[in-house]
Amino acid sequence: MGKPDAEGHDLPDLPPEWGRVVVPDDASALAAEAAQIRRELRRAAGRPGGHRALALPLFVLLVALLTTLGGVLAVTWPRANRGNDRPTPAPYAPPATLAGRSLPALDLVDAGQSPVPLRGLLPAMIILVDGCPCQDRVAEAVAAAPGGVAVVTVAGGRTVAARPPAEPAVRALADPAGGLRSFLGEPARPGTATALLVDRAGVVTRVLPELGPADAYREDLTALAR
Template identity: 80%
Template sequence: MGKPDAEGHGPSDGLPDLPPEWGRVVVPDDASALADEAAQIRRELRRAAGSPRPHRVLVLPMLVLLIALLTTLAGLLAVTWPRAPRSTDRPTSTPSVPPVTLTGRALPALDLVDAGQAPVPLRGLLPAMIILVDGCPCPDVVTEAVAAAPAGVTVVTVTGGRTVTPPPVHGVRALADPAGGLRSFLGQPARPGTATALLVDRAGTVTRVLPELGPIDAYREDLSALAA
């Protein structure tokens, strides 16, 4: 049981004993008598609340929470950010220029056809300037080539399929290539608006390839050399 207080009175019934080091505990009849002690306790609590130590304790958890929040937001942005639609269109490939190694190679023994569908051995027309006009009739450059061709050099125009395109001027041998063997030899498809030419000497060797037939000055010397 409890010990008597300083007045020799025992503890109240039902209340625990108070520590002896507290000394005599006096409960005033008026609570205002404890105002000074309450004010002192409030000042001590405010000083404890204003101490920098609690702030230092709270800074680390707040930083961890902020980093986690930023990481989550970055992940959400990476997933939901609108992306440019992937193009399904295939890039248009530009026809490659015939390889340089084509020069010096032998012209294949190809049989073309004339307007009457009669076979014509291409090597039987050498030396020749062979102009492929399946991408463009290009009458201007064909006419210029005929005018510059030396005697003994045949100017041949070749179209695809079996339809022979009438030549723009007299002196042109117009043929068609139903099997596409000449285009296969060049290794490139026809290009709209472009005529391609080969210069072949009498031995059947390709001396020059003109991927895009242009002004006569660009190949005049090579054309003249075919007559040698």
């Protein structure tokens, strides 16, 4: 039975009397042996019986050449399941739809670490800023929010995010337990704020995986005031 190569593929055994056979990485390393064979063949052509005298050593060298080529091909042939292949990173998937689900009864904290029931602020646009403060986007949301609809920013940990300049209407909270992010079902992404629109009954009406310009959600925001 043959001996396995570096990747576990069997190569044929050679007769033990041939000694140790070194398989080069590049088949061109056998060019000198091939040239020697051609010279010997030319000499043998001029001698009676020369071909028979060279038959065995030429056969041995031919087998060695074929074995070498087979080994090189076995090592270099591309395979689909090489162990060092890296999986292709999965693209970001937006949160599964939460529309129609009830917002859980979460207690967040304010700047003074006092508990604040999140459902007590509804209807609201809740903006998770644990991946990005995104103050410009928050300011746009405040400007677009109709009367009676709160804009709430939620940071991770216990540190409350700073309000945008001249936007005292923003209710800034923190989520030490990470309950809101867990409800969303997606980790924070650097440079991205995520928003949930929740009506006065506590039902999520829309999820914005990446908060953009207010025109993209203005109508949904206005509907929360009804």
